[in-house]
Amino acid sequence: MTALLSVRDLSVGCRRDRAEAPALKGISLDVKTGERLAIIGESGSGKSTLALAIAGLLARGAKVEGLIGWKQSSLQSPHSFAPPSVLPDISPTRGEISSSAAGSPHATPAIGESGRDSSISPQVGEMSGRTEGGAVERRPFHPRDNPLLGRDIGFVFQDPSSSLDPVMPIGKQIAEVVHTHLGLSWPDSFAQAKTVLDRVRLPDPEAVLHVYPHQLSGGQKQRVAIAAAIAAGPKLLIADEATSALDTIVQAEIVALIRRLVAEDGMTLLFISHDIALAATLADRVAVLRHGELVELGETDQILNAPRHAYTRALLDAHLGLDAEPLLDRQGASA
């Protein structure tokens, strides 16, 4: 299976309390075309930073080193799979995410395969604001290589209330995505909006076109956010804790919806979650992040049954499942 995108030696630093706080340290991984990859970790692990970096949504002040490369052909025909291709097809995509001559100080030696020397570029010590010019070996910038959020990447956030516009009717918000990215006329865009609202199983899509977000429940709003994310037919769907604010029953429904849409459209899925059990129900592979580093990446079955890293085992053991030994018994307490 070919890689839809390759992350190489990605380090992201964010300024916090006037100090450079590393959010990601030398992450390298491939996202395979058509796979469902879960990125799990606890708070501060960098899982959301990785999702934002891939989507090109990092704050301007973030200091980024390393490379996120996309398979070019995958972006030119969003609805058909490109023939298999290998690394030469991967190119840097964004001005601020580009190859740097300076090895990341936190890069994991086992992953840094490219034999970069340790020469430090003048920009490495800078605190922030470096979005251009820091890269020494940056390749020419090809706009057509640029994956576009909304067209090539659909992004679903945790809180649909803050990702939807509270004063714009639902239909307009989705039609806008279609109109902008697919260039359809407004009537056609609204028709497409109605179609995707139907696809996310909202009852009476025609009526939903005209309502505002506050008139919907949390689960319905998240369905709308998913409809907006997939409206332009992206290759990659990123769901960042998309079910964490929902109750258990609605969470299961949204996970089932994501699973179905990804399968129907042949999308690649990045599923960001703090919940290893939830992620495992959906993912082909699981990446475990901790303190900004990639701890382990493997097939879901291997991660669950033969975790190689102690931290993965600790996460699994901390899960309080319906078959776990109750803490009450371990302590021998009773009423």
Place this chain on the structure above:
Amino acid sequence: MTVLAVSSLAKRYRRGGKPFAAVDDVSFEIGRAETLALAGPSGSGKSTIARLVLRLIEPDAGRVDFEGADFLALSGAALRARRARIQMVFQDPLAAFNPRVTVARVLDDPLRIHGIAPRAERPRRIAALLERVGLDAGLAARAIHEISGGQRQRVAIARAIATRPTLIVLDEAVSALDVSVRGQILELLLDLQRQERIAYLFISHDLGVIRAVAHRVVILDAGRIAESGDARAVIANPRSAIGKALVAATPRLTRNRP
């Protein structure tokens, strides 16, 4: 011994001009050192019941007996005195505290307000409370916003036990914590329960957590009790439609255990 007895509790709100029952004919009891969990989907009435029990809101009907006395009949000084014996811990301790004050100030308040310890003795009591919840006494001088989420929830628990309550209402108290921290906080709560014989009204949407720490569970649906009983028995074999749906929706780790 029954610490809390709730009978035929009802609370109605209006939603979109129409009345709806947030809590409808709910009755349950909690004994000394017992954990009763309230489970149910969003909007099932869990948090409304918590607020009714704490008398943050008043019910439309029903009765709340706390430590054998009619809790709803109390007012003024008598209510304040009795309220010290019911404490609460919420999901987000950052929202529950003034973020700019110190940990010492947060713990000083209940000791002062309820007249538990004279001023000269309070620093020692604060240090003892911090140690009781597994924190370094040196944390007292730190601001609430400077400490981690897990530490903050421990401070919230320290504040709750400062008045030596017989009942603590825990409303999604571990839901926002990382799993590694969550286990430690649950262990702390169980340890406190054993040592101090505190009863917990434990509200959670997570059946896995409920099963791990609760003796009994009440499953709510649309403000009414759908079923109740021994926590493990109910979760292993739910009878109500909502109980079955909650169990079915809980993610499972399918590990091939040795």
